[in-house]
Amino acid sequence: MAADMLHAERATHGSRGLRESPMKVGYVVLYVNDAEACRRFWVERIGMVEKRRTEAGGYTIPQVGFVDQSFAFELVPLELMRDNPDALDLGVPSVAFHVVDLEATHAALIDKGVETSEVGEHNGTRSFAFSDPEGRWFAVTSADAVT
16 A cells, blocks of 8 residues: 555656655644643543643743654643734644754745745744745744754
């Protein structure tokens, strides 16, 4: 089955095969009313583990995921976003990508005509964001910031 899928993928992409992307999905931000209740749900009922816990603006932001996967949900309290300076749609999860070279990725996206923010530090993590054609913003952080 997997061999058939790989064969079909190679047929679609030609003989060059598949290449590894410089961006990896790191985590998805879920804007929640009660971060602790949501953390308990994902850990106690779904079987995830708490991978990281950060503090921002007096709020605790847990990050949960499966022990054998690098992907995680970051549970951001809605109250922390009450001013929402970037006018994010808080009903939609936010996706964060991890990259090895933040500046090179930023420059490459600009070269391709992608709208980006400046590289800066946000809650102690160097990052930037880029927008898709419909105005959804995606975060990009350095992969070494989460190891």
